[in-house]
Amino acid sequence: MSFLTIEHLEKSFGPNRVVKDFNLTIEKGEFISLLGPSGCGKTTVLRMVAGFETPTSGAIHIDGKDVVRLRPNQRSIGMVFQAYALFPNLTVAQNVGFGLKVNGTARQEIQSRVEEMLSLIGLPDLGARYPFQLSGGQQQRVALARALAPRPQVLLLDEPLSALDAKIRVSLREEIRAIQQKLGITTIFVTHDQEEALSISDRIVVMHQGIADQVGTPFEIYNNPATRFVAGFVGTLNLMEAKVIDAEKGVTTIGGAPVILGRPLxxxxxxxxxxxxxxxxxxxxxxxxxxxxxITGVNFLGSVIRLRADVGGQVIDFDTFNAPGVPPPTPGTEVELSLSARDLLVIPE
Structure with a gap:
């Protein structure tokens, strides 16, 4: 039986249906990312799981228990917000221990747990500092420790890295994943950054207009997109209109060149x-x-050079490795591009 189950979840604000028949099952200890553009409903789903929004309809079960009618503090959930939400008048240690104090935990146990959490996030000596004395990355680590301190069953993260610069985002997302795996805590991570989702998730839910367009592993989502939206949103993808010559045998042409897929079209x-x-x-x-x-464009990205070519009026991007001493072709150069028909995806309309 799945540890966290979401069934037929719906949420409307007036006439606007923000989440539509959302279904998801999550195993204990699994790391799930809700991925999609702004306004797709991913944060609303997270807030309904947390108890900050009441579903219009549907069910949410955690460890077999229906939690829809329970208050947030009754759900055994830890939440990390985008804006940290640390108490500025409390020290780091007091922030981390806040939830334990509210729950009536004994002072000695709070102190022990706070020390354990500060060690876990790599800030064992900063307990006496205040949030304004920390960097953004350190503040987010403290927010994570505060969420984990009461030993929740589920950890929810609402775009926790979006306010940080690129280098810190990469290192902190790796730390979050390492901590999650060490603790074995069931986690839902909301992001609009596809690289984040692909790099740290067990599975990804790609959301579009309130619907889960596709659920799968990063490998499945990237290599076998189920819809045109997923294909265009996750990674860079060349979409090419092909003329079908023989639908049964999968014979087409692109820019006048024959392409034999060998599968029905x-x-x-x-x-x-x-x-x-x-x-x-x-x-x-x-x-x-x-x-x-x-060739119509050259974009130098360091170890990789992304080239753009016009093929029969269609734009195609492709990558080459940077080779010192071998400059890439310049715009206007006539070139040949090669690919394997087996690597071509057929995108459903």
Whole structure:
């Protein structure tokens, strides 16, 4: 039996349906990310699990217990907010121990647990400081320790890294994942950053207009998007309109060049997709399809150079590794691009 179950969850604000028939089962100790653009309903789902919003309809069960009618402090949930929400007049230690104090925990036990939590987040010597004396990353670590101190059954994180700079975000998300795995706590992480979701999640729920468009592992979400929205939102994807020559055998053309997929296609035309990393400059071994194009853009990204080409009026992005002493082709250069038909995705309409 799943540890956390969400069934037919709906939320409306007046006539606006923000969450529509949302269903999800989460195993104990699993790390789930709700991924999607602003306004897709992911934070509303999180707030309903936390008890800060009341569902219009639907059920939420934690460890077999229906919690929809329970107050937030009755759900055994720890929550980390985007804006830290630390008490400025309390020290770090007092902030971490706040939930324990409210629960009536003995003073000696609070002190022991606070020391344990500060050690866990790597700030064992900062208990006497106040939040304004900490960096943003340190404040977020304290917020995480405060959420974990009462030993909740579920940890909820609402875009906790969005206010931090890029380098700190990367290191802190790795720390959060390491702590989550060490404690084995069931976790829901809300983010609009696909890289975050792909790098630390056991599974990802891609949300769009209040609906869970796809649920799967990072590998499944990235390599086998179930809808056009998921395909376009997660990672960079080239969408190419192909003319279908033989629908049964999967024979098409892109920019006039034959592409044989070997699997059934809709008649007339199909939308095919390819990730930039699956396309090679020139005729590469093992690639069975060659497209002729012209370079229209060069974007230097350090170890990788992203090139853009016009292929029969369609824009295709592809990647090459930076090789010192071998400059990339310049805009206007006629090139050949090679790819494997097996790497092409057929995007449903």
């Amino acid at each position: 809709p008649k007339g035309k199909a939308t095919l997709a390819a990730r930039p990393e699956t396309i090679r400059l020139g005729r590469a071994p093992g690639k069975d399809t060659v497209l002729a194009g012209k």
